[in-house]
Amino acid sequence: MKNFxxxxxxxxxxxxxxxxxxxxELAGHGARLALSGRNIDNVAETAALCEKKGAHARAYRLxxxxxxxxxxxxxxxxxxxxxxxIVVNNAGVSLTASTEEVSWDDFEWIVNINFWGVAYGxxxxxxxxxxxxxxxxxxxxxxxxxxxxxxxxxYNATKFAIRGFTDALRQEMxxxxxxxxxxxxxxxxxxxxxxxxxxxxxxxxxxxxxxxFDRLAKxxxxxxxxxxxxGIRKDKAKVLIGxxxxxxxxxxxxxxxxxxxxxxxxxxxxxxx
Numbered sequence: 001m002k003n004f005x006x007x008x009x010x011x012x013x014x015x016x017x018x019x020x021x022x023x024x025e026l027a028g029h030g031a032r033l034a035l036s037g038r039n040i041d042n043v044a045e046t047a048a049l050c051e052k053k054g055a056h057a058r059a060y061r062l063x064x065x066x067x068x069x070x071x072x073x074x075x076x077x078x079x080x081x082x083x084x085x086i087v088v089n090n091a092g093v094s095l096t097a098s099t100e101e102v103s104w105d106d107f108e109w110i111v112n113i114n115f116w117g118v119a120y121g122x123x124x125x126x127x128x129x130x131x132x133x134x135x136x137x138x139x140x141x142x143x144x145x146x147x148x149x150x151x152x153x154x155y156n157a158t159k160f161a162i163r164g165f166t167d168a169l170r171q172e173m174x175x176x177x178x179x180x181x182x183x184x185x186x187x188x189x190x191x192x193x194x195x196x197x198x199x200x201x202x203x204x205x206x207x208x209x210x211x212x213f214d215r216l217a218k219x220x221x222x223x224x225x226x227x228x229x230x231g232i233r234k235d236k237a238k239v240l241i242g243x244x245x246x247x248x249x250x251x252x253x254x255x256x257x258x259x260x261x262x263x264x265x266x267x268x269x270x271x272x273x
Contacts, residue, residue, distance in 0.1 A: 015042030064117030188242030
């Protein structure tokens with residue numbers, strides 16, 4: 001897909017961060033935007049910003065963990081816009097907790113949003129994207145969908161799952177001969193509020209973790225949005241965002257499973273906090 005003008009793009013988690021930046025970037029390229037999130041006020045603000053750039057944009061309240069709601073949303077968007085070309089399953093959350101300490105409530109919370117939200121969004125919109133004849137599915141994983149990290153086991157589980165699910169879908173679309181590009185996005189630490197909305201193990205200081213994330217995050221949401229658009233245009237299977245993501249991608253490719261020794265040594269003191 002080289003041209004986004006007139007294409008209908010669906011973005012979940014569009015109220016802030018990468019979702020908002022991507023909506024604005026696509027608006028600048030002439031796309032029509034169906035934007036969703038749990039906080040409708042934030043999503044409506046994103047839609048208004050897109051309309052100021054001359055784009056047609058609509059805001060929808062959506063809980064991506066509700067499968068029936070996601071399917072209803074797909075049908076509504078297809079009806080409102082007359083079809084769907086691009087779907088970006090971007091909504092996601094973060095959790096820091098060791099496997100020993102993570103509660104089932106927190107584990108199920110992150111799986112329901114991060115993985116099932118992506119799976120529901122993909123399955124619900126896929127027939128519409130295929131029918132468009134010129135489509136793209138973009139699923140947002142993480143650099144921790146490339147390598148595992150201590151205290152990120154639950155988060156790793158969701159992001160590795162997104163990667164496997166998306167890579168398989170890409171192959172299926174090519175075998176079936178559908179004109180649907182499929183990309184898996186692996187952001188590093190992006191300057192968003194995700195860490196401040198995260199959950200953490202009961203003994204961990206969530207605010208301190210978030211402050212440390214902010215200190216380390218070097219990539220802006222706008223840079224992430226441009227990288228995603230470039231990935232769609234070039235039909236990239238894997239979109240790496242940020243030098244940290246590129247470094248994490250290299251570790252298992254260079255060291256194999258030995259990368260775990262490197263991360264274990266680096267993270268030993270942090271995990272103990």
